[in-house]
Amino acid sequence: MGSSIYRFGPFELDPTGGQLCRNGQPVRLGSRTLALLCHLVEHRDRPVSSKELLRAVWGDESVTGAAVTTGLYALRSAIGDTGRQQRFIRTFPGRGYRFIASTWALPAGSRDIIQFCRTADGTRIAWAATSSGPPLVKTANWMSRIDLERTTSLFTHWFEGLARGRRYIRYDERGCGLSDQTSGFTLDEWIEDLDAVVDAAGLDRFPLLGVSHGGALAVAYAAHRPHRVSRLVLNAAVARGRLARADEDADTDAADLDLKISLTGWDTHDRSYQRFLSTQFFAGSPPEQGDEFISFLRRSVSADNGARFLEAFSRIDVADLARQVRCPTLVTHSRDDPRNPVSQAMELAELIPDSRLVLFDGRNHLLTAGEPAWPAFLAELDAFLAEEPGSG
Structure with a gap:
């Protein structure tokens, strides 16, 4: 065997x-x-x-x-x-x-081990790591639950692809998953969560991956902790949330309506509201995947905290911090992403000085295992991380 x-x-x-x-x-x-x-x-x-x-x-x-x-x-x-x-x-x-x-x-030693650490303010954070290889840290994104990711078909390929040959480290942010169910969601607190995880993992310097809304945190962390982040990878990310980037009243009204519909869908069993939210993440996938996504979110976070997350994400703005990032950065995005328009990826690539932009054909916000963009993303990530001194 x-x-x-x-x-x-x-x-x-x-x-x-x-x-x-x-x-x-x-x-x-x-x-x-x-x-x-x-x-x-x-x-x-x-x-x-x-x-x-x-x-x-x-x-x-x-x-x-x-x-x-x-x-x-x-x-x-x-x-x-x-x-x-x-x-x-x-x-x-x-x-x-x-x-x-x-x-x-996966190598037989690559088991996923869930552990707990505490932030500077005493919040307990659940984190997990595979056992060997060069590190790759992934910021928490959206509403996570690290004990379910490996058995949820929407995210299994993320774990397998990112953990292959690496010590892959990820966590549940405060208020989410297995971490303490606090109600404070600010950028400074999310930075504290990440500090606690990488300290517990014994990492001094490491490449950092930010996906979706986790991209804004990754940008902020790279700007605030330049001595720790060696390389930055962003996928489906934005510098500014939808309310933060609204320039006109019509944009603000549309962003506010989007938020209200999403919040209503979060706390109801009405499938029309739920489908509105899920299709923004999986526009190019069968409806069943959207249903699985909603089920995963419900098991990951309470309705109250889910609402707070959505509100915080819509107002986040790290554009000024993006200009301060000094590490090599890879920005990747699906051309027809319905949640975060491709124009936002272009903005990130323009703001971050040492960055490159790679666009994939696709309509999903979160990449699925069966679409061509997924292996293309892994190939770009592997090649980019292989450029890091000492990676080979």
Whole structure:
């Protein structure tokens, strides 16, 4: 068996440890069934014949092909697959069986460890880190809950892509997720949260990633802590929230209406309001993804704190601080982002002295696993971080 941990859907497979988990909870599998899954996952690039499975799983025992059929039935039942609805394992008549689900492989030591630290004002902050590699710190963005990100399909690829080969560090900001449910949301307090996390992680200098509204915090932190931030990566970010950048009364009215509709949708089960909010984040995705996003937000933050976050984000303004950023900066953005217009990415790239701008074709505010912009973003990020002295 291999030395990697594999993620697919809500499952995590550890061949070395001999365990399959679903949403963090162990799934009971017989040793043969587990070995069958491991072999299919580790050879997912091709159909695997019944003969090969017999040899790999049952060895020299005198068994027939019926053992494979029985084993596959048990395996499919355990992971919610069927012979008719083949989401994970597909039958190729005359050729064998192939594991077809999107799968991410991580080094066996790259487990996600959740810890807690306290800010200067005593607020408890939940943070998590994978175990090895050069660091990458991600600011908290929107409403997070770090214990759910790996099992929520909207965000699994973010974890897997950013953690691969790195010590990936992220956290829940105050008032959100597993952190203390305080009600104060200011830029200075968010900087305190990030200070506490990187101190607890033992980091002196590190690259910093800001996504969506976390981008404004990343900009402010890089400006206030130039000795700590070596490189800055921004995705779907803005220097100024919608109310902060409104130049005319009509813009202010539109921004205020957007905020009120979003707040109403937050605290109601009316799907029309919820859909209004979710389509601003996933305009180019099926409606189910928007529904999953709303469900994730509801589990991440209370309605009261969600309203406070929305209000604070709409008024944030780090344009002056952006001019003070001195580290190399990569600004990335989807051309048709409905939440934060591409003009805002252009403004950031113009404000930050040592920056470069990369635009992707796409309509999602938060990049999804299946769109071309996602691997393009990872490639740009990897190449940019590889330029850092000592990264290789």
